[in-house]
Amino acid sequence: MYKSFSAFLLVCVALVLAGCHSAEQSPKTASIPQSNGPRIYVTNEVSGDLSVIDAGTRAVIATVPLGKRPRGIHASPDGKTLYVALSGTPIAGPDVDESTLPPADKSADGIGVFDVAQNKVVRIIPGGSDPENFDLSKDGKQIYISNEDISAMSIVDVATGKVVNTIKMGGQPEGVKTSPDGKQVFITSEEDGTIAVLDPVAGRMIATFKVGHRPRSVAFLPDGSKAYVNAENDGGVVVVDAVHHKMLTAISLGKPGVIKPMSVLLSPDSSRLYVSTGRGQQVFTIDTATDKVLGSVTVGKRPWGIALSPDAKTLYSANGPSNDVGVVDLATNTLSGTIQAGKGPWGVVALPR
Secondary structure (H helix, E strand, O other), X not given: OHHHHHHHHHHHHHHHHHHHHHHHHOOHHHHOOOOOOOEEEEEEOOOOEEEXXXXXXXXXXXXXXXXXOOOOEEEOOOOOEEEEEEOOOOOOOOOOOHXXXXXXXXXXXXXXXXXXXXXXXXXXXXXXXXXXXXXXXXXXXXXXXXXXXXXXXXXXXXXXXXXEEEEEOOOOEEEEEEOOXXXXXXXXXXXXXXXXXXXXOOOEEEEEEEOOOXXXXXXXXXXXXXXXXXXXXXOXXXXXXXXXXXXXXXXXXXXXXXXXXXXXXEOOOOOEEEEEOHHHOEEEEEEOOOXXXXXXXXXXXXXXXXXXOOOOOEEEEEEOOOOEEEEEEOOOOEEEEEEEOOOOEEEEEEEOO
């Protein structure tokens, strides 16, 4: 009887301890209250993960490991999948001597496929060498990717997860944008100050034209007639004829070198263009009817990627050195707060719940 009772006590103690251990190992996010608000997804280039933020509570509800240097992030047309560019090429800032950096880890290059419902990466598919940014075809079946270190872009078939074509272009390609009708893809060349135009059906470049110094991002008007392109080293934005592939005019935002436009984003009705400015720490608003600057708001250190909430009333900015996300109330054009993310936020996407 004594031995049986002692054994019983030992079992009880073991169960209690196991329960305590289990509780200690439970995700911290399990106890965080969640709303039915949109979810904000932020790639953190330095910490190599994805911050999942509840827009309603402004709390990080999950941090998901992605891989090395996650940067470009885009949603599938149905919003069920997020694709993230991953790169094993070491980070090199403007003042870094690249010869002192370790060799690139090419095994880390790829496109992470994140299932929104499962809240996890389900596979990694090839993305060519050193993928930085990309866009999808309108049907979501292909991904067009900039390969910065080899001056090329890759076309990936999503279903098979294979690179079906790699095409040479100007130096340091970065920004990629599919036209509204899906018939052309613009890829920026930072080094050459040009845009290469891809015919995705023919699988070849059909034009290249000048747009300004260090273009990184493109935004098309809904009818595809014009596009806006940042000119980082010119302190402004360039308006281009997207049909005839030529520059139309330039919009100055501030002193070159102080204001450094990075990402351009149109409102759903295309009446407003939003521009992040990196070291300028601001997001500018441009009236697309007049191409005049309406104002700006300071959002944090080195804002790069920007995204709009599903109702287009709020803008989110990924602020790299601040390690946070700026939240802008567009009705008043004021910063309503910041949300701590991972290290080196780069890209941001907002999806409805």
